[in-house]
Structure formats: C-alpha cells, structure tokens
Amino acid sequence: MKKIIFRKLLLDCLTFFFLALFGIGTIIWVFQAVNFLDIMIEDGRNYNVYFNYTLLNFPKIISRILPFALFFSFSYTFIKYEANNELIIFWNHGVDKISIVNFFFWISILIMLIQMILLSILVPKSQEMARSKLRTSNVDYFEELIKPKKFNDTIKGLTIFAEDKDDNEEFKNIYIKNNKKKGFQITFAKKGIFELKGNKRVLVLYDGQTLTQNGENITNFNFSKSDFGLTNMNSHLITYEKIQDQTTFTLIKCIQSIFGIKIKDTIICKSPRNIYKELFKRLISPFYLPVLILISLLLILITKENQKYNKNKFFVFFAGFGIIVLSESSLGYITNNLTKNILISILPFIITLIIYFIFIYKLKLSFRKL
Template identity: 25%
Template sequence: MRFGLLDRYILKIAAGAAVILLVGLTSVIWVTQALREVDLMTGKGQTILIFFTVTLLSLPALIAGIAPVALFMATLYTLNKLNSDSELIVMNAAGVAPHRLTRPFIALTLITAALVGWMSLAVMPAGFRALRDLITLIRADFVANVVKEGQFVSLDSGVTFHYREKQGQALLGIFMQDRRDPNQPAVYIAERGQSAEADGNSFLMLEKGTIQRESRNQNSSSIISFERYALNLSALTGDSDGGAGGGDGDKVIYKPRERTTWALLRQDKNEPYYKIQEGRFRAELHNRLSAPLYPIAFMLVAFAILGEARTTRQGRAAAIQIAIFLVGAIRIGAYAAWTASVRSPIAAALLYILPLGTILLAALAIGFGSRTRVLVDRLTEPLIAPFLALAARFRRA
C-alpha cells in the first residue's frame, strides 16, 4: 500500500487522536484501579515499588479493552473534523472516492489489531501470571513480617492467622484456621514456623504441630501430627474458582486467564481442574483469538456511517449517535457471547460471527457509498426533526 500526501495527512490526524485517547482513557481507568490497591502499602506494609508493579501488571488488559474504542473514537473525530473543515467536500469534488479514503484508516486499524492481538494472546496472560506469583510473595511477606504478634488477623475470607511471638525470623506459637471450604474446615497448630521459597512458590515451614480436619459431609474429623509440614501460601491467594489456588497444597494451579495461549490450545483434557472449569477455558481461548477482529469492525462502522461528506451539522450529529449505538451494541453482544460461551460451545461462535458479520456489512455499506448516506439520513431524520422544528420556532419568535 503506497501512501500519498493525502493519506499521510489523514493518518497523522487519526493516529494522533487514537494515541491521545488511548493514553488518556487508560490513565484514568488505571488510576481508579490503582487507588483500590493502596491497601498494599497501608495495610500490608509493602513498598511503593511493589504497589506500582502490581498496578502496572493490569495495564495490558486495559490497553486490549480500550484500544478498539480509542480507534473508533479517533475515526469519528477525524471524519467529523474533515467534514467540518469542508475537506471531505473538496476531496469528493476533486474525484476522490470515499472508499479511497479508507487507506490511512485501514493502516491504523491493522496496527491497532496487531497491538490488541499481542496484548490478548501473549502479554495479558504473562501479566496475570506474574501478578498471581507476586501476590503469593506479598502474602508470604504479610504473614512473616506484617502480622503483629499476639493478634488474630484475617488474611482472607475464612482464613485467620495468629502467632504468639517472633524470635529472629521464626514465628512461635502458630495458629491458623482455614474455613474457606465450609464443608471441610481445618486448623493448623505448630510450635514454630518460618517462611521459605522453593520453585517460585512461598511456603510457611511449620515444625512440631497438628492439623485438625473436619468433614461435615461425612460427619467425621481427624487429627494429624507432624514434625515438619510445608504450608503452601499460594493456597491463600483468595481464588473463587473452586480450587484454582492449589487444592492439593503442593502445586499452584493457574486459572485460564493466567495460562499462555499455547497452553490453552494444547490443554490436557484429563486435568482435574480443567474438568471442573472446562467452560472458562473455552471462553478464555475464544475471547483471546477473536479480540483482534473488533478494532476492524469498529473502524468500518464509523467510516460506513460518516465517510460521506455532509452539509448539515444536525444530520452528522445524529449519524454519530447511530455509530456509537451500533458499536455499543456490538460490544455488549460480544460480552454476552463471552459469558454464554462458558456454558455453551455454540455461543463461542458468536464471538467471531459478531465482528465478522459487522465487517462484511460495513464493507458493503462503504462500497455502496452515497446510497448508504441516503439510508442513514432517512434513519436519522425522525431523530432530528423535532430539534429542527424547535429551532425554527425560536427564530420566528
């Protein structure tokens, strides 16, 4: 694709608007999320470096979600600016076909789609996995260094931790109650313990103690004595996926969003956690694979509706509203399809049908050119007619 002066001019406007919108929207949302993590410093005694690391690991997910919207808004802004400055009218008068103007937008869209694909397929899973490991280390540091001696502190929903006193790096008189599973509560008691790390996991090494387990379904209980016991602190990360935190106490089981795309494609069907959460694995994989299609669909919708020159600001405002409504409907439909695909494999196909169908229809609308503009005008006329009549009444008055 060879770019001329006109293409570079339009691309400069659209790319500048897209970057500003992406940075601005991402920054605002990131700040609101970062404020919710202030407890890392105030309540868990972590450094500002850990605070920023935890919050920055959420940026790939924000960028992947905001980039298509930023591209859509940048396309609307660019086309509206060209029309307001009468540049679209001049281009049409000079014989420039409307579909010819799509070239700079297509170039920007391909860059955005590549960015979204890279974030969704590679960066996001790595970020979530790193965040999971970091939270585990924070939890270990919280247990060993932040919990005050003699205090009963709730580490998570259903988990209570206490130690009598601290001697060097060792904790003496340890008590922990784990009631996250109401049907199988457990109580850990040990004379001493010390945090340790192995194979990327954090453990609390307990010495000379007992584990009391109760099975309320079977109405039975058991007490196990031990000399040394490694308590995996990864199990205290607060997962709500029914075992994603390491149900066997020895190994961290990563959730679908924390696994690489290649791992999801080559998923072991016999894995116990996969059998429990098969729908989530399916939804996560198809959501990642379909993500790069939405920037293309959003841009084409904006261009199909606003790519033609217009002489009335009112009609253009109504057309912008229609474009926003269509993109909002597509985004909501994609979210509904993603949610439904957890339960139905057929619903996963909608994640591809929605953007591909939109791309096809929008491309046809761009090909029809002026006919599409006439159709949009007919649809928007009932919306703007009351406002035009009100304006005329004020002029007569």
C-alpha cells in the same frame, strides 16, 4: 498528493487514538493502584511488590479500553475534519470515499493484529508475572496486620487479636492462634512490641503463655519474654494461576484434550466453557475492531450541509457503542457446545460484510470499481 492526504488523516487519527488510549489508561491505572494499596497495607507487602504488581496490570487495562478509545478517536477525527471543511479538500483532489474506506480498513486489520498479540501474549504473561511476584514475596510489614479490637486472619493459618495499643506502640493483651497440620498453637501475652533485631522487625511478647496441640499431645508453658517468628508467612491472596494467566498455546492444547487428543491433564482443562470464553476474548473479540472503524467511517457519507448529518452522527455513535457492548456481552453466550460458539464467533465477520455493502450501496459502486 493523495499519499500526503492519507498520511495526514491517518496521523491525526492515530495521534488522538494513542493520547486517548494512554490518557484514559493512566487514569484508570491510578484509581486501580489506590485499590491495590490493600496489598501493602492490609496484607503487609512491601512497596516493591506493590509497585510491580500494579505496573504489570497496565497492559490488561490498555487492552480493555482499546476498543472504546479506537472508536471515539476515529469518530472524533472524522467529525472534526468535516466541521473544518477539510474533507472537501480530499474530494476536490480526486480522492474517492471508497479509497478512504479501504485504506482505513487495512489499517484496522493492523490494529486488530496488535490487539490480538496484546490479548494473547502480553496480557497473560504480565498477569502471570504479577501473581508470581505475590507468590514469591513475603509478608514484610507484619505490624500493619495487628489492629486493636479487630481479629485479623490475613496470614494463612494465623489469627491475631490485640485488645489495645498505647502511644508507645505497645500492644496490650495479645491473642495469637497458629493452625498447624496436626494441631494448633495458641499464645496469650499481656504485652507485645515490635523490636528491630538485625535487619528484621520481630514481635516480642511479654508475660504470657503458649498452649500447643500436636496430635493427641497438649503442652503448656509460661514465658516472661518470647520472640514470635514471622518468617516465611503467606497471606490468603489468591496466587495460583487462573485461566486468564495461561498461555494461548496451553488453552489450545486444552481444547485438543476436550476432543480426545491426549495431553498432560491439568485442572484448567476441566472447564471447557471458561476455556472457550478466554480463547474467544483473545482471538475473536479483536475482529470487532475493524467493525468499529468501518462504523466511524459512515460519518464521511453525509456532509454537514445535509439535514440528515446530525441523525447520521447519532446513529454512528449508538451503533459504535452497541458493537462494543455486543463484543463484551458475547462472552456470556459462549457455552460448552462448539457449534454454537462458532456461530457466535462468525458474527463480527457478518457485521463487517454488512457495513461494507452499505458503503457500496450508498456510494453506488460496482465491484469492478472496488
């Protein structure tokens, strides 16, 4: 009977948790996807790049909102059970409150491990894949970059300006500056229009001239019609690998280099504080999840008939949100000093012990009964 009761309570908690997690995550993802439209519209990327890039950011969103969804879901479920007098069934069937605490504590350890895997493996991999999509993609919708009366330097080394655009999609008085390694190329044209040649849209310029500087040599020629090449052009989007995109194994190797263990030198290994912060976020922050579940379990200590029940609810919610804020703000206190970082890292373990001792004190238990 106890197994059925525990299974029912766990199922209700996890069902609400996953609904909240993916529901909130989807809403945030949709809003973020709207912001990422700039990748396609302003930067000239195609729909396939845009879709893959936004989709690969979903694991990161899930990992960020998981602590909030976990605390909210479990707290709501315990309050609902108490309001419907369902917890009384547990106590009438001989279920000890400390048994529920211990049961959900071990469940929280499993959720913590899942979050750790998510932050340490899945999120960095998805972020690296997202940037890889940008690195290997081309600017396909070049016409989106040309806006009348507006200079555009989205393309690396390229500045474009058009004075006007008529109803026939023709650009008037186009200025294009293309910076090269040993000089530059400036092109003026009275008219420009995109034409389809083969399976590519090409910017065709009419009645203009091109000024080219190559070292100390300067050449100038006029043209009546000229195709402007748009292939192999990249934008100013940041596509290099950041610390957040590195594998956990790579970051640990960087820590080894900080302590004098020789490894292949990389740029990211030259920022110890940022490496410590990233490792803290991936390996230490998940330990706050058991703390959040233990705090939500404080709701079972006082029944709704007790005058202190509402005060206990407010205390639990404020404590839970305080822990979420603490877990996020702790990153700001990470320094280059390993000793200080260790002290910050053991904080979730200390809080877990304190809360567990509260249960022991409130339930008047001895360690033999545990």
